[in-house]
Amino acid sequence: MQSVLSLTAKNKNTLHGKSNSTPQSKLHSKSLITLVGSPNSGKTTLFNHLSGRKSRTVNYPGATVEYSYADFLECFSVNSKILDSPGIISLIPSSPDEKVTIENLFRHKIFGTPDLFVVTLDASQLSRHLLPALQLKDTGVNVILVITMRDILNQKGYDIELAEIRSLTGCDAVFFDGISGYGKEELSVLINYHLNNPDIPDIIVTAPGPELKEVNLINLFRRIERISENVIIKYDNSSGLTPDITNANKSLVIAGYDRKGLNKPDRTTLKIDSFMLHKYWGIVIFLCIMAFTFTSIFWLASPVMNLIDFIFRYSADYFTDAAGDSWFSDFISNGIIGGTGGVLVFLPQIVILFFILGVLEDSGYLARGAMLIDKPLSKIGLNGRSFAPMLSGFACAIPAIMAARTIQNKRERYITIFIIPLMSCSARLPVYGLLVSYLFGDEHFYSGITLAAIYLFGILSSLVVAGFINKYRSSFIKVEDNSSFIMELPVYRIPQFGFVFKSTLDNSWQYVKKAGPIILSFSVVLWIFTYFPNPDPQFKVTEGLSTEQISFLKSSERISNSYAASFGKIIEPLMKPIGLDWRVGVSLIATFAAREVFVSSLALIFKVTENEGNTRESLVNAMHTAETGTGGKKLFTFPAIIGLIVFFVFALQCISTLAVTRKETGGWRIPIIQLAAYSILAYMLAFITFNGLNLLM
Amino acid sequence: MTVADLKSGRKARIKTIDFTHPSSFRVMEYGFTPGQEIEIMNKAFLGDPLSVSLRGTLIAIRKTDAKCIELDGEE
Ligand SMILES: Nc1nc2c(ncn2[C@@H]2O[C@H](COP(=O)(O)OP(=O)(O)OP(=O)(O)O)[C@@H](O)[C@H]2O)c(=O)[nH]1
Numbered sequence: 216m217q218s219v220l221s222l223t224a225k226n227k228n229t230l231h232g233k234s235n236s237t238p239q240s241k242l243h244s245k246s247l248i249t250l251v252g253s254p255n256s257g258k259t260t261l262f263n264h265l266s267g268r269k270s271r272t273v274n275y276p277g278a279t280v281e282y283s284y285a286d287f288l289e290c291f292s293v294n295s296k297i298l299d300s301p302g303i304i305s306l307i308p309s310s311p312d313e314k315v316t317i318e319n320l321f322r323h324k325i326f327g328t329p330d331l332f333v334v335t336l337d338a339s340q341l342s343r344h345l346l347p348a349l350q351l352k353d354t355g356v357n358v359i360l361v362i363t364m365r366d367i368l369n370q371k372g373y374d375i376e377l378a379e380i381r382s383l384t385g386c387d388a389v390f391f392d393g394i395s396g397y398g399k400e401e402l403s404v405l406i407n408y409h410l411n412n413p414d415i416p417d418i419i420v421t422a423p424g425p426e427l428k429e430v431n432l433i434n435l436f437r438r439i440e441r442i443s444e445n446v447i448i449k450y451d452n453s454s455g456l457t458p459d460i461t462n463a464n465k466s467l468v469i470a471g472y473d474r475k476g477l478n479k480p481d482r483t484t485l486k487i488d489s490f491m492l493h494k495y496w497g498i499v500i501f502l503c504i505m506a507f508t509f510t511s512i513f514w515l516a517s518p519v520m521n522l523i524d525f526i527f528r529y530s531a532d533y534f535t536d537a538a539g540d541s542w543f544s545d546f547i548s549n550g551i552i553g554g555t556g557g558v559l560v561f562l563p564q565i566v567i568l569f570f571i572l573g574v575l576e577d578s579g580y581l582a583r584g585a586m587l588i589d590k591p592l593s594k595i596g597l598n599g600r601s602f603a604p605m606l607s608g609f610a611c612a613i614p615a616i617m618a619a620r621t622i623q624n625k626r627e628r629y630i631t632i633f634i635i636p637l638m639s640c641s642a643r644l645p646v647y648g649l650l651v652s653y654l655f656g657d658e659h660f661y662s663g664i665t666l667a668a669i670y671l672f673g674i675l676s677s678l679v680v681a682g683f684i685n686k687y688r689s690s691f692i693k694v695e696d697n698s699s700f701i702m703e704l705p706v707y708r709i710p711q712f713g714f715v716f717k718s719t720l721d722n723s724w725q726y727v728k729k730a731g732p733i734i735l736s737f738s739v740v741l742w743i744f745t746y747f748p749n750p751d752p753q754f755k756v757t758e759g760l761s762t763e764q765i766s767f768l769k770s771s772e773r774i775s776n777s778y779a780a781s782f783g784k785i786i787e788p789l790m791k792p793i794g795l796d797w798r799v800g801v802s803l804i805a806t807f808a809a810r811e812v813f814v815s816s817l818a819l820i821f822k823v824t825e826n827e828g829n830t831r832e833s834l835v836n837a838m839h840t841a842e843t844g845t846g847g848k849k850l851f852t853f854p855a856i857i858g859l860i861v862f863f864v865f866a867l868q869c870i871s872t873l874a875v876t877r878k879e880t881g882g883w884r885i886p887i888i889q890l891a892a893y894s895i896l897a898y899m900l901a902f903i904t905f906n907g908l909n910l911l912m
Numbered sequence: 913m914t915v916a917d918l919k920s921g922r923k924a925r926i927k928t929i930d931f932t933h934p935s936s937f938r939v940m941e942y943g944f945t946p947g948q949e950i951e952i953m954n955k956a957f958l959g960d961p962l963s964v965s966l967r968g969t970l971i972a973i974r975k976t977d978a979k980c981i982e983l984d985g986e987e
């Protein structure tokens with residue numbers, strides 16, 4: 216395997232060429248600064264402070280999986296772009312995929328070659344985080360070191376001496392506090408200085424042969440040991456000494472000070488871990504946390520949901536009263552208000568889900584969860600590192616599939632990607648919410664349990680699917696990588712609730728922004744399809760009928776001749792076997808735009824087709840009165856609803872998921888297998904559920 | 913003896929890394945190098961993976977990966 220070091224040695228020339236070009240050209244083209252460093256060292260936090268962005272920072276190694284690109288904030292007057300990168304343990308790749316990641320650091324396909332690298336190092340883990348920093352420095356590129364998390368080191372009673380680290384590594388170094396942002400001005404001055412004085416040392420780096428890899432690493436660690444021994448000093452904040460005096464004292468202290476405390480992990484973290492990672496209780500606590508997460512979605516949200524529901528119903532009704540009985544009022548109250556309301560009612564649940572996931576991520580528990588279920592997951596071809604992507608799959612499959620990049624083993628990564636769509640994403644929440652409240656009405660306890668059961672069913676199915684693929688793994692993917700699980704467990708911290716809450720609101724707003732327009736436009740399209748081509752049917756005999764009866768006759772005549780109905784007739788044969796009719800079928804087709812559309816389109820179709828169009832009635836009531844076209848029997852029977860839920864657990868009705876799977880697996884093979892397998896499973900299992908329950912009942 | 917055989921709460925010093933093991937390189941990059949003192953802090957359900965204290969941090973590691981870390985006699 217060709218070492219990356221040789222690659223960068225070659226790269227150096229281009230770097231040189233670029234920086235030696237005339238200053239004028241530099242003024243026009245912005246330079247590029249890349250943030251590099253170990254996972255969880257504070258890169259994204261620094262990136263946010265320098266660029267004013269709000270990228271996700273999470274107390275979990277491997278939060279960032281995708282490069283992001285931004286300008287410096289005006290106030291720093293740095294004419295440069297910054298690039299945030301995924302965390303790396305070391306610059307020496309151990310798989311072809313990792314090689315690509317590391318090559319991207321030096322020569323990114325889109326962003327190009329950086330003029331300057333800013334490396335973040337967690338002060339409390341200096342010796343481990345020095346590894347990628349020194350490797351980078353040794354390639355001959357321009358490096359600034361940023362020491363983060365000094366507060367954590369101080370708590371342990373130690374500190375770092377910048378002057379010493381500068382002289383021993385040959386890099387400029389500054390402190391940066393991720394919480395207050397202190398140190399960013401100094402850093403920006405330093406960055407400007409380095410950009411204007413590109414001083415690239417002329418060390419020609421000779422690439423070590425692969426056979427020397429180990430020796431090189433040992434030598435590097437020898438250097439690291441020496442550096443960390445010299446730069447870490449005793450910290451005594453009670454003495455109130457100025458840094459100068461501390462420095463003067465240092466020569467005395469360094470000789471014989473007690474370094475034992477330095478090698479001890481954070482005490483509070485150890486205490487919490489003695490519960491969280493307890494031999495028996497650990498797994499019990501884990502299961503409780505998961506159960507709490509999924510049940511609370513329902514019962515915490517219901518009061519707010521009732522309020523939203525009321526507001527929408529009230530405004531729809533108000534509008535009908537004001538606008539009178541016309542196609543326009545029908546369109547607004549049923550199509551627009553009813554449709555969007557049907558989905559927005561479930562927003563509180565989504566907010567709560569995002570919030571709980573955010574708290575789990577920020578507390579540091581996520582990595583523990585990964586550790587706790589590594590063993591069981593490894594039995595079915597997954598990895599402890601599959602846990603975080605799977606969990607984030609409950610919010611949305613797309614970032615979750617991208618997060619699977621942190622799984623080194625290719626097969627484990629592909630199996631994880633394959634099963635992520637079985638995690639019930641937030642887009643399915645409105646659907647389940649509707650169907651569950653149809654079954655249980657206001658009995659929140661049962662609703663919560665049922666919703667949790669649906670989530671559990673999705674998880675269990677995903678495990679079965681993973682186990683199945685693992686059994687036939689050689690035909691799924693041939694590569695036999697080494698499977699391993701090594702992961703740093705970050706210190707626990709009290710989640711920054713304000714911050715989590717803000718990002719929760721941001722996420723939820725993104726959700727509305729994404730789903731809203733799709734729901735609106737589909738409502739319009741669907742409404743047109745149910746209203747035309749016969750908007751105003753005429754009857755020969757209308758004497759003796761009240762206006763209400765006439766209006767009812769008209770609307771049922773209108774809908775049975777509509778485009779939607781004629782289309783529905785085509786798919787009706789497919790819907791009958793699972794106990795549903797063309798109206799649900801049309802809604803199911805519409806879900807390919809977005810799963811939430813199912814709810815708005817049901818709302819639209821059922822309120823238009825069923826009875827007098829009393830908009831104050833909720834969708835659930837409209838569904839209760841819905842009858843089958845033929846026998847006047849109830850349409851939404853218990854078996855039909857359960858079958859429908861099963862259908863939604865499996866059906867892969869999301870085009871973006873397929874697209875991102877294609878991108879992450881580098882081909883259409885996996886997404887096509889995924890789509891075919893899940894469509895067949897969804898339909899077959901819905902069929903079995905419906906007919907099985909019918910036999911039993 | 914390797915880290916995989918070490919009991920909870922016992923400290924030991926790393927002697928060598930077995931470079932024939934496929935995870936050896938990764939293990940070293942995480943900071944498991946000869947001379948470092950380690951301690952098993954916790955074990956997950958069924959005793960695997962281990963949570964190991966190393967260089968002032970906690971590292972979770974599977975037993976199969978920990979097999980390549982050979983130890984001096986216990987302290
Ligand atoms: N106590 C303390 N926490 C910090 C500091 N800087 C960042 N953090 C926290 O450390 C955690 C990790 O920060 P990130 O910025 O996400 O780290 P990252 O390097 O981008 O991590 P990856 O993307 O996983 O590689 C977050 O929870 C931050 O809030 C700091 O100076 N002190």
Ligand SMILES: [Mg+2]
Pocket residue numbers: 258259260272278279300301302
């Ligand atoms: Mg990050």
